Amino acid sequence: GPLAEEWAGVKLRPSSIYGIRRYVNNSALISHIDKVNTHVISLILNLGQDVEEDWPLFVRPHTGEDEAVLLRPGDMLWYESASVIHGRQWPLRGNSYDNLFVHFKPKYVWYR
Numbered sequence: 001g002p003l004a005e006e007w008a009g010v011k012l013r014p015s016s017i018y019g020i021r022r023y024v025n026n027s028a029l030i031s032h033i034d035k036v037n038t039h040v041i042s043l044i045l046n047l048g049q050d051v052e053e054d055w056p057l058f059v060r061p062h063t064g065e066d067e068a069v070l071l072r073p074g075d076m077l078w079y080e081s082a083s084v085i086h087g088r089q090w091p092l093r094g095n096s097y098d099n100l101f102v103h104f105k106p107k108y109v110w111y112r
Helices: 002-008
Strands: 011-023 031-032 043-051 059-060 068-069 076-079 084-088 094-106
Touching: 002 011, 002 043, 002 076, 002 094, 011 043
Parallel strands: none
Antiparallel strands: 011 094, 031 084, 043 076, 043 094, 059 068, 059 084
């Protein structure tokens, strides 16, 4: 929680945890945004992977420029998942890719 609040600059409360989610060979993830009421600030923690080639997460931050993010075991990525388009369009080449997802929402009303 404190790391999320420091990164986001607002008071947060946890809203959900997904994982451990295992992706297997040929998995893909269509680009999307997450639930605006519960997934405002999110964390991906890469727990492990057995891959033949890197499997990038594509994100489109508010700058509008697509970025490919490579996560290694132990890496974590903070992002605004309800407003930043993200996905893994290329099929996974390998046996497994394991992530944990933690989602937060603002503790107080922050928009109207």
